[in-house]
Amino acid sequence: MGFWGSVGKAAKAVGEGMIEAGKEYKALKMEYAEKSSEELHEIVKSDGFFKNSTREKSAAYAILKERGEV
Numbered sequence: 001m002g003f004w005g006s007v008g009k010a011a012k013a014v015g016e017g018m019i020e021a022g023k024e025y026k027a028l029k030m031e032y033a034e035k036s037s038e039e040l041h042e043i044v045k046s047d048g049f050f051k052n053s054t055r056e057k058s059a060a061y062a063i064l065k066e067r068g069e070v
Contacts, residue, residue, distance in 0.1 A: 021055070028059035040064050 032040060043060040046052045052060075064070045 025055055025059055028056060029062060032060050032063045035060075035063075037064060037067060037069055 032043070035043075040060040040063055043052050044057050044064065046057070061070065
């Protein structure tokens with residue numbers, strides 16, 4: 001396999017990873033849409049060893065923004 005074949009294979013893997021991440025983000029937003037604003041604020045503010053992931057925080061923040069609370 002040549003250089004460009006390897007580049008193409010890597011690009012395909014990255015693209016598939018991004019698609020999967022997008023699906024997870026949408027699923028989180030759907031799940032978080034049912035939570036109260038107070039719960040979402042707690043997710044966004046979580047910190048420490050057991051904190052929520054950046055993807056979870058961004059999904060919670062997006063819901064709060066849609067609700068006009070940030």
